[in-house]
Amino acid sequence: MMAKLFRAVIMGPPGSGKGTISERIAQRFGLKHLSSGDFLRENIAANTEAGVLAKTYIERGLMVPDHVMTRLLLPRLEEMTCHSWLMDGFPCTLAQAKALNSTCDLDLVISLNIPYETLKDRLSDRWIHPASGRVYNMGFNPPRVQGRDDLSGEPLIQHDDDQPEALVARLRHYKDVAKPVIDLYKSKGILHMFSGTETDRIWPYINSLLSTKIPSRPETDTQHIPLP
Ligand SMILES: Nc1ncnc2c1ncn2[C@@H]1O[C@H](COP(=O)(O)OP(=O)(O)OP(=O)(O)O)[C@@H](O)[C@H]1O
Numbered sequence: 001m002m003a004k005l006f007r008a009v010i011m012g013p014p015g016s017g018k019g020t021i022s023e024r025i026a027q028r029f030g031l032k033h034l035s036s037g038d039f040l041r042e043n044i045a046a047n048t049e050a051g052v053l054a055k056t057y058i059e060r061g062l063m064v065p066d067h068v069m070t071r072l073l074l075p076r077l078e079e080m081t082c083h084s085w086l087m088d089g090f091p092c093t094l095a096q097a098k099a100l101n102s103t104c105d106l107d108l109v110i111s112l113n114i115p116y117e118t119l120k121d122r123l124s125d126r127w128i129h130p131a132s133g134r135v136y137n138m139g140f141n142p143p144r145v146q147g148r149d150d151l152s153g154e155p156l157i158q159h160d161d162d163q164p165e166a167l168v169a170r171l172r173h174y175k176d177v178a179k180p181v182i183d184l185y186k187s188k189g190i191l192h193m194f195s196g197t198e199t200d201r202i203w204p205y206i207n208s209l210l211s212t213k214i215p216s217r218p219e220t221d222t223q224h225i226p227l228p
């Protein structure tokens with residue numbers, strides 16, 4: 001049992017390894033891995049009012065407006081009064097960060113800084129199981145059966161906006177909206193930036209940092225828990 005609740009955020013451009021590293025953190029330290037993308041997909045699948053609205057943006061490759069994101073996410077975070085968590089994909093704008101700030105005090109923010117060429121290579125090779133959000137890469141973490149999700153056996157897909165033509169615009173957009181968020185967390189003294197081209201090389205540094213802040217737990221307790 002953790003003595004103190006721990007709240008962290010992981011930021012980084014598309015393909016920087018947020019999902020991959022979040023899973024490792026969840027497994028090692030027992031934080032709940034909360035993902036804005038998973039949460040949106042759940043709402044879309046459940047046909048909630050916000051889910052239907054969010055879908056119209058996601059289908060066009062657009063970000064969901066801040067007020068929709070905050071209305072969806074903040075009440076869920078407020079309910080998690082007795083859980084430590086790691087949030088992946090939110091906040092990604094200054095308005096979202098300010099809204100989150102009014103709900104809870106973050107202990108730590110991880111920001112991943114990965115070169116463009118690496119992002120491009122990873123994303124053009126990213127395969128996703130749409131129903132669960134599970135992510136594969138044919139070189140780095142391939143599925144057991146090619147083209148199939150490990151757990152469900154269902155087909156994997158690729159996103160058009162993971163292809164190099166769309167990536168430049170996505171990365172430019174990320175830089176523009178993330179900069180003030182990063183500056184905010186820097187000014188609060190909770191930002192930790194990690195740079196590199198391989199997740200396996202960055203991971204030991206993140207692991208050491210978190211080990212100084214939260215106790216690790218046996219790996220058998222692995223869990224990926226979507227928001228309730
Ligand atoms: N914090 C957010 N604010 C606005 N829209 C969001 C946010 N998080 C997710 N979305 C929307 O949901 C979609 C899916 O999000 P998700 O994080 O799964 O995938 P993604 O865009 O491929 O991100 P990444 O490539 O960084 O993993 C995004 O493309 C965006 O439209």
Ligand SMILES: Nc1nc2c(ncn2[C@@H]2O[C@H](COP(=O)(O)OP(=O)(O)O)[C@@H](O)[C@H]2O)c(=O)[nH]1
Binds near residue numbers: 012135199
């Ligand atoms: N080759 C390679 N692929 C990686 C590495 N780390 C993550 N990936 C893959 O790169 C893609 C993007 O990672 P993901 O965790 O989805 O990043 P996110 O978009 O920031 O959440 C996925 O296909 C991962 O499996 C790495 O160190 N090397």
